[in-house]
Amino acid sequence: MLRFAEEIVLLALNDETGRISRNVPEQSLEAAIAGALLMELDFMNRIDSDPESITLVKSDPTGDPLLDETISILGSVGDKTPITKALAKLMLRADEFEGRLLAALVHKGILQEKDKSFLWIKGERTYPAIDGREESEVRTRIRMIILTDTIPDPRDVVIVALMESCRLHRNVFIHEELASCRKRIAEIGKMDFIAQGIQQVMEFKEKQPIEEIAHA
DSSP: OOOOHHHHHOOOOTTSSSSTTTTSHHHHHHHHHHHHHHHHHTTSSSEOOOEEEEEEEEOOOOHHHHHHHHHHHTTTOOOOEHHHHHHHHHHHTTTHHHHHHHHHHHHTTSBBBOOOBBBTTTEEEEOOOSSSSHHHHHHHHHHHHHHHOOOOOOHHHHHHEEEEHTTTTTHHSSSHHHHHHHHHHHHTTTOOOHHHHHHHHHHHTTTOOOOHHHHH
């Protein structure tokens, strides 16, 4: 099973270019990655969440370096942290985390890494999917939940909430579908406290830098 953060990175990738889609604002993806890591810990009962805060319940190693690092970051600011501050702390590292998530997807045989360097000119790496099966599975799950009356299970609530937080609707639904499904997406997205925190931190960052939110 893929981690939430891996699923959201897969959804954010452009199938043709192997790069993050232009439809996805950079800070929105950073917030979604931060939220995904917290949500994973929530499912593992390592943290508790309420509408305002994250409480660190267990700090022993999970066996997953990225999640262990997330726990360490949470622990550095105390056992109980405002959700927006926890998210902002993780967002400061989100660019690095994104690279590690892409590397993990390459290691799992889901993406391939291509170097666009030309002669002595250093280029960028792209990450096209090998067969697209995993990404298709995530998209299919989301579409089934949103376009039908299917009751989402807790993990599906999370991935829909993350999709909502980083504006990935256009990567999953065609334009004609969006008008009819936006309300349901928003309703499901509100079912998770951490997802609500993502919305808050995105509102806060319009008035102050993420660095200030992280160190408030």
